[in-house]
Amino acid sequence: ENDMGTDLEKVLISKQEIDAKLAELAAQIDKDYEGKDLLIVGVLKGAVMVMADLARTLSSQVTMDWMAVSSYGAGTKSSGVVRILKDLDTDIAGRDVLIVEDIIDSGLTLSWLISNLGSRRPASLEVCTLLRKPDAAKVEIDVKYVGFDIPNEFVVGYGLDFAEKYRNLPFIGTLAPHVYGG
Numbered sequence: 001e002n003d004m005g006t007d008l009e010k011v012l013i014s015k016q017e018i019d020a021k022l023a024e025l026a027a028q029i030d031k032d033y034e035g036k037d038l039l040i041v042g043v044l045k046g047a048v049m050v051m052a053d054l055a056r057t058l059s060s061q062v063t064m065d066w067m068a069v070s071s072y073g074a075g076t077k078s079s080g081v082v083r084i085l086k087d088l089d090t091d092i093a094g095r096d097v098l099i100v101e102d103i104i105d106s107g108l109t110l111s112w113l114i115s116n117l118g119s120r121r122p123a124s125l126e127v128c129t130l131l132r133k134p135d136a137a138k139v140e141i142d143v144k145y146v147g148f149d150i151p152n153e154f155v156v157g158y159g160l161d162f163a164e165k166y167r168n169l170p171f172i173g174t175l176a177p178h179v180y181g182g
């Protein structure tokens with residue numbers, strides 16, 4: 001059943017705004033990594049859309065790899081205890097690595113990932129995220145490329161899910177409270 005219309009409260013960031021922001025970020029990344037052999041690492045599954053669109057917006061040639069991680073614990077929120085469901089295929093020792101995320105919420109997932117990938121001795125390790133929720137941060141993370149700082153609301157679309165739904169929306173929207181029992 002296609003119930004997206006009533007499930008959504010509002011469009012927070014339109015497709016046009018996402019495209020414009022990715023063009024800005026890509027231009028900066030092109031400049032910062034000029035002459036380097038950049039590896040971009042997408043964090044499955046949320047980062048699929050950002051990776052695909054950012055990669056196509058870059059002028060530089062890059063290589064792409066993917067990690068799938070899962071937080072587990074009692075609650076539905078990220079516990080910070082993470083296990084690897086799919087590791088990189090690439091040996092990143094000596095490589096310039098840019099982690100690409102859809103959103104930093106508590107920051108726990110990324111904090112763990114940075115320490116895990118950092119221990120593999122990359123030449124450099126930076127983060128690019130489309131969205132960040134400053135009011136939800138439980139750990140401070142040094143993020144080089146941020147698309148949008150957003151309020152602490154439940155957002156879906158453009159890769160982001162609620163119970164695996166809404167990832168394929170082409171924009172970022174907020175979910176109506178009745179959907180998640182708010």
Ligand code: PRP
Binds near residue numbers: 047101103104
């Ligand atoms: C979401 C999102 C980030 C992470 C952010 O992934 O895509 O990876 O949570 O949350 P945090 O900053 O509080 O750790 P999720 O674990 O839902 O998996 P998914 O990408 O497959 O949806």
Ligand code: MN
Binds near residue numbers: 043044046047
């Ligand atoms: Mn994710």
Ligand code: MG
Binds near residue numbers: 046160161
């Ligand atoms: Mg998710």
